[in-house]
Amino acid sequence: MTFPRIAIAGAGLSGLACARVLQLHGLEVTVFEQESAAGARPQGGTLDLHGDTGQVALRTARLDEQFRALARPEGQQMRGVDPHTAEVVMDDTPDGDFRPEIDRGQLRGILLDSLSPGTVHWGRPLADVTRAGRLTFADGVSEDFDLVVGADGAWSRVRRALTGVRPEYSGVTFVEFGLDDADRRHPALAALTGQGTMMTKIGGRALVAQRTSSGHIRCYATFYAPEGWATGLDFADSTAVRDHLLERYAGWHPDLLAYLREHDGGFTHRPLHVLPVPHAWTSTPRLTLLGDAAHLMPPLGVGANLALLDGTELATALATAPSAEEAVRVYEAGMLPRSIETAKACASGLHDLLSDDLRSMAA
């Protein structure tokens, strides 16, 4: 087959995994990323990579060794804590099912380092895409490609050209904050968190704390809230946000409220949006979607795993199918049913996450 001109919109996990495997097969690809540089924005918390999805993708990308060098098997520890007594009532470290944690930033770094220099064009926000494969950037410049891969996340521009469907608010909000150098500066909270994830919850409110590398603890206050709940709350004013959350979690044990009282830095509002289930489209030769652009789900530990697998599966199909059009069909025939099934499970899992049962701890 003649080599198609392939553009990937978005240098997140799905887009980079796809680019890596295309390059392993000698195919040319350009990744357009809106951010100005790799380190322009902190990449968030920690991800557990599953044996049947994320780890398969990393093996296909021949990056398994680099992953294992940074992965934290001890990060699989899951603790459930009683919100009123702060007693640890559940403490599991799964054995057998090897799902080590890795910081999202480290994983993205592994993928970026694996690409040929110049593959990612930074500071190139995409403004519009047509079904004919024409990309128009925010500066008005247009370029034509044989295949445009939308790996541009939750608010994908490429998806607009394919389905026009927009994510909806799930009714659940995360407020993210962190504790730096926790073992030294916040020893009691470090001890309560353990090596992996600590969760405490009751009455539709949860507090989740997760260790990342370098002694940081990333926390999420998670609760049901109407879409406009934060109207009038200025997220630049950390004191106001902390006081609001302390009121929302009133009655919880002081040792747990200490996560909020001792936070370092600011709070980030992350209302959870999801794509409707099922979200699918009729295959079209020049456009397809990967990861969150295709199947934005609640963050219950699968999104990054599926994003990696989508990327490597599309790339493998492009390297082996007789035409790009056929490769897109093959990829979508595997990806769409898999993601619809997972999205259904995640939709009910989101409510388990906020149930009073401390054993429902998917996060």
Ligand SMILES: Cc1cc2nc3c(=O)[nH]c(=O)nc-3n(C[C@H](O)[C@H](O)[C@H](O)COP(=O)(O)OP(=O)(O)OC[C@H]3O[C@@H](n4cnc5c(N)ncnc54)[C@H](O)[C@@H]3O)c2cc1C
């Ligand atoms: C709080 C939280 C915790 C999570 N925890 C987990 C977990 O533990 N395990 C797990 O598997 N998943 C987790 N997820 C989900 C996971 O992060 C996502 O599913 C995954 O990152 C999706 O990867 P992606 O490549 O599709 O999109 P993204 O990682 O969002 O990457 C999209 C990229 O596209 C770029 N972009 C966007 N628009 C444009 C544009 N117009 N032009 C050019 N570039 C553009 C963005 O800047 C970004 O770099 C979590 C999500 C959240 C919010």
